[in-house]
Amino acid sequence: MSSLSTGAAVTALTPEARLLLACARAEADAAQRATIRALLRAEIRWTQVIALAQQHRLLPLLSHQLQTLGADAVPQPVLDQLRQQAALSARHSLFLTGELLKLLDRFSAHSIEAITLKGPVLATVAYGNLALRQFDDLDVLVRTRDMLRARDLLIAQGFEPLVQLTERQTASYLRSQYVYPLVSADGSTIVELHHDIRPRYFAFHVDPDRLWRRLEPLTLGGRAVLNLAPEDLLLLLCVHGANHCWERVAWICDVAELLRARPGLDWNRVLREARSSGAQRMLLLGLLLARDLLGAVLPDQVAGWIAADAALPSLARDVTAWLFRDAAPPLTVSTRAGFHLRVRERLRDRVQYCVYLLTSPTEEDWTVQPLPAALSFLYALCRPLKLLGRYGMRPLKDLIGRQDY
Numbered sequence: 298m299s300s301l302s303t304g305a306a307v308t309a310l311t312p313e314a315r316l317l318l319a320c321a322r323a324e325a326d327a328a329q330r331a332t333i334r335a336l337l338r339a340e341i342r343w344t345q346v347i348a349l350a351q352q353h354r355l356l357p358l359l360s361h362q363l364q365t366l367g368a369d370a371v372p373q374p375v376l377d378q379l380r381q382q383a384a385l386s387a388r389h390s391l392f393l394t395g396e397l398l399k400l401l402d403r404f405s406a407h408s409i410e411a412i413t414l415k416g417p418v419l420a421t422v423a424y425g426n427l428a429l430r431q432f433d434d435l436d437v438l439v440r441t442r443d444m445l446r447a448r449d450l451l452i453a454q455g456f457e458p459l460v461q462l463t464e465r466q467t468a469s470y471l472r473s474q475y476v477y478p479l480v481s482a483d484g485s486t487i488v489e490l491h492h493d494i495r496p497r498y499f500a501f502h503v504d505p506d507r508l509w510r511r512l513e514p515l516t517l518g519g520r521a522v523l524n525l526a527p528e529d530l531l532l533l534l535c536v537h538g539a540n541h542c543w544e545r546v547a548w549i550c551d552v553a554e555l556l557r558a559r560p561g562l563d564w565n566r567v568l569r570e571a572r573s574s575g576a577q578r579m580l581l582l583g584l585l586l587a588r589d590l591l592g593a594v595l596p597d598q599v600a601g602w603i604a605a606d607a608a609l610p611s612l613a614r615d616v617t618a619w620l621f622r623d624a625a626p627p628l629t630v631s632t633r634a635g636f637h638l639r640v641r642e643r644l645r646d647r648v649q650y651c652v653y654l655l656t657s658p659t660e661e662d663w664t665v666q667p668l669p670a671a672l673s674f675l676y677a678l679c680r681p682l683k684l685l686g687r688y689g690m691r692p693l694k695d696l697i698g699r700q701d702y
Contacts, residue, residue, distance in 0.1 A: 307590065307617065312339040313346045314621040320362035321355050321550045321591055323424045324557075329592070333362060334370055343375045347382075349621070354431040354547035357383045361429060387428035390417065394427060396486045397435050398518055403450050404439070411447070412438040412512065412523050414491060414533075415551075421517055422524065423554040431547065434487035436476075440505070441492040448477055448490060455482040473497055494533060498653035499540050499637070500646050503532075503574050527559040528567045535583030536576050539640050542633055543586060543616045553587035556594070564599055575646040582612050582640060590617070612639060 307315060316336045319329065350359040360379035363371045394417040404411045414437065420430035439447045445467070452458070456479040462470055471477065475493035480486070495501045508529055515524040525533065534555065538548040556562075571580040581603050587593035588600075595603075603609060615636065619628065628636075634654065638647050 310621055311345075312336060313342055313349060316341065316346060317349050317353065317355060317359060317546065318590055320359045321353075321546055321553075322358065322557075323361070323426065323429050323554055325362055325365075330362075330366065334366065337366075337370050343372065347375075347378065353545050353620075355550065357386050357429045357431060358550070383428070386431050390420065390427050390430070390432065393417065393432065393435060393486065394518055396481075397437075398520055398522075400435070400437065400451070400488065401520075401522060403454065404447060407446065407450060409439055409443045409447050409450070410509070410523065412508075412525060413517075414438050414525075415537075417517060418515060418522065418524050419530070419551060419555075421515065422527070422530070423551060423558050425558065430551075434489055436489045436491060438491040438494075440509070444471060444477065444490065444492045448479070451479050451488060451490070456480060456486075456488065457482065459487075495536060495540055498650065499536075500641075500649040500653055501536055501540075501574060501576060503529075503570070527555065528563055528570065531555055531559075531562065531567060532570055532574075532576060532580055535571075535580045538583050538586075539576075539579040539637070542619070542628055542636050543583075544619065544628070546590075546620060549583070549586045549590055552583045553591040553593040556584075556587060560594075564596060568602065575641060575643045578606060578608060578612075578640050578642045581606055582609055582616075585609055585613055586616060589613070606642075608639060608642075612636070 307318065310318075316333065319333045319336055322329070325333070346359070347356075350356045356379065360376075360383035363379060364376060368376060397413060397417060401411055401413075413435070416432045416435050417427055420427045420432070424430050437447075448458070459478040459480055460470065471492065475491060475496050477490045477492075479488050479490065481488075493505075494503055508525065511526040511529060512523045513526055514521050516522075524530075531552065534548070534551050538552070541548065543549060567580065568577065571577040581599075584593070584595055584599060585603050588595050637650060641647050641650065
């Protein structure tokens with residue numbers, strides 16, 4: 298997809314949406330600040346700008362960029378409101394970072410290796426400042442063999458599972474779910490304990506042993522923690538965005554900021570890993586969005602890979618259209634599934650996605666319709682009937698009818 302086609306889509310956005318995109322970066326040079334000032338000459342609805350920043354989890358970046366311009370460009374009450382909200386976000390980020398370090402200490406004391414996914418680690422690596430990236434929970438990856446021990450350690454510290462299951466049900470639950478969420482007794486901290494990267498239905502698999510072998514040390518709060526290699530982190534950010542249909546600008550911003558912070562990426566390795574896991578198109582779409590919406594600079598080699606994939610233009614146009622859709626309902630099941638299919642380049646992954654989507658029970662299935670562990674296989678049999686009863690045949694017909702992936 299060329300910058301021109303994305304540029305046309307951005308030009309059609311409201312001044313408020315374009316202002317938010319212009320401010321969605323940790324550092325802005327003189328030219329970018331001039332662009333922001335030019336946008337501010339339009340009649341800006343500040344209530345709308347702040348609402349968009351909240352929706353897309355970009356309040357700290359919006360405040361950071363506009364504070365540098367001062368009250369001569371932005372009304373002082375707006376600056377004051379943004380400063381206050383950014384300060385609250387920063388305090389919460391610092392609190393969660395402290396909780397994370399205590400959690401990692403507990404795991405280490407019991408010989409459980411853990412990787413922090415996103416959260417404060419991503420804020421440090423990509424943004425260079427904990428306060429510039431909003432996050433509300435802690436995502437921690439442990440090895441599958443350590444999952445139950447890690448859960449028990451959290452429970453011993455006062456955390457409670459958000460899904461109430463028996464021990465036998467838990468074993469079945471973890472075979473279909475990639476994350477086990479827990480909340481602290483006072484409700485201040487949610488920990489999503491991962492033993493895999495993406496949900497089973499998404500049909501994405503990366504060799505976990507390779508991830509663990511390539512970990513890098515990172516200093517967080519004066520402490521050494523384990524972090525994904527930047528090439529692995531970039532791929533996982535793009536897969537995460539694709540899984541969520543890139544509905545938040547913050548997820549695109551994560552990609553753009555990582556590219557700015559780590560310009561020396563091994564691109565051949567990134568592409569090799571993406572191809573082997575069937576995520577090449579997901580990777581390229583994330584890079585395309587970061588380039589054309591947020592100004593990330595890509596090597597000519599990567600730009601060539603993007604230009605060679607004829608499916609990317611329509612995918613990027615769809616994302617740009619629904620990022621700032623005005624008062625529209627959430628994306629439908631068929632729209633999400635259609636996007637997930639179109640963003641896969643391999644037929645076998647599309648087939649596997651459809652099978653998993655129709656047979657993998659969700660967290661709601663486990664909580665609303667609990668079954669004994671011995672009957673957990675019935676979830677896979679009941680889920681197609683449940684989807685049919687809830688949505689009817691129309692989404693399935695729409696999905697089957699899509700041939701542009």
